[in-house]
Amino acid sequence: TGDGQAIVIFVLGGPGAGKGTQCANLVRDYGFKHLSAGDLLREEQDRPGSQYGDMIKTYIKDGQIVPMEVTIQLLENAMTSTIKENGNRKFLIDGFPRKMDQALAFEEKVVPSKFTLFFDCPEETMRERLLNRGKTSGRADDNEESIKKRFRVFVEQSKPVVDHFASKGRVLAVDAKASPSEVYKAVQTGFSERGI
Numbered sequence: 001t002g003d004g005q006a007i008v009i010f011v012l013g014g015p016g017a018g019k020g021t022q023c024a025n026l027v028r029d030y031g032f033k034h035l036s037a038g039d040l041l042r043e044e045q046d047r048p049g050s051q052y053g054d055m056i057k058t059y060i061k062d063g064q065i066v067p068m069e070v071t072i073q074l075l076e077n078a079m080t081s082t083i084k085e086n087g088n089r090k091f092l093i094d095g096f097p098r099k100m101d102q103a104l105a106f107e108e109k110v111v112p113s114k115f116t117l118f119f120d121c122p123e124e125t126m127r128e129r130l131l132n133r134g135k136t137s138g139r140a141d142d143n144e145e146s147i148k149k150r151f152r153v154f155v156e157q158s159k160p161v162v163d164h165f166a167s168k169g170r171v172l173a174v175d176a177k178a179s180p181s182e183v184y185k186a187v188q189t190g191f192s193e194r195g196i
């Protein structure tokens, strides 16, 4: 694919843990390209003529995980065009992999990740953040019902991915309850400990 030399950090954490917020800081200070799987799916959903639009819409509203072929293809396309356009090979892949099969497929077919940055946050805190954001976000899944489903999918399917990587010593876990700037400080400390 030509993405073989890319440096990939997976950014995981429950819905509303602050993945997107912290990725923006890392883009500013470290020159990463931020690829949010959720954002890419929402863009594909809205792309005129997309054969996946309706499917993606249904999955997102239900908090379910879109079949991995679609998401991996969107990520690979975005990586390839970033590398081609500006030579940047440093990627934060946010909100992916969300399921064990996705983790294995991506690391085998695209590129192994350097490590996973995990934002650890209690559900109650995430819930408050999402309901608050839902007042203005326009996101179809920022409502009580969808949030409940997203939490369940995270616990049952996505957290096991984090646990798997952690068992191999491949996770930088950060407490995500504090203010954005305090969380970011912990991220920076962890990055410098890893030579980044």
Ligand code: UP5
Pocket (backbone or CB within 6 Å): 013, 014, 015, 016, 017, 018, 019, 020, 021, 022, 036, 037, 038, 039, 041, 059, 060, 061, 062, 063, 064, 065, 066, 067, 071, 094, 095, 096, 097, 098, 129, 130, 132, 133, 141, 150, 176, 177, 178, 179, 180, 181, 183
């Ligand atoms: N906020 C952030 N940090 C804060 C802090 N420290 N203190 C106080 N407030 C804080 O933050 C959420 C809100 O909290 C914001 O208002 C922010 O200001 C505030 P954000 O940074 O957006 O959190 P994030 O973790 O990015 O939350 P997000 O809602 O994006 O997480 P999800 O994982 O639920 O969403 P995502 O877009 O990744 O996925 C959506 C759906 O897409 C999934 O449910 C699934 O259906 C589908 N999907 C797939 O199928 N496959 C994939 O691979 C990826 C997604």
Ligand code: MG
Pocket (backbone or CB within 6 Å): 019, 020, 036, 038, 095
């Ligand atoms: Mg996000």
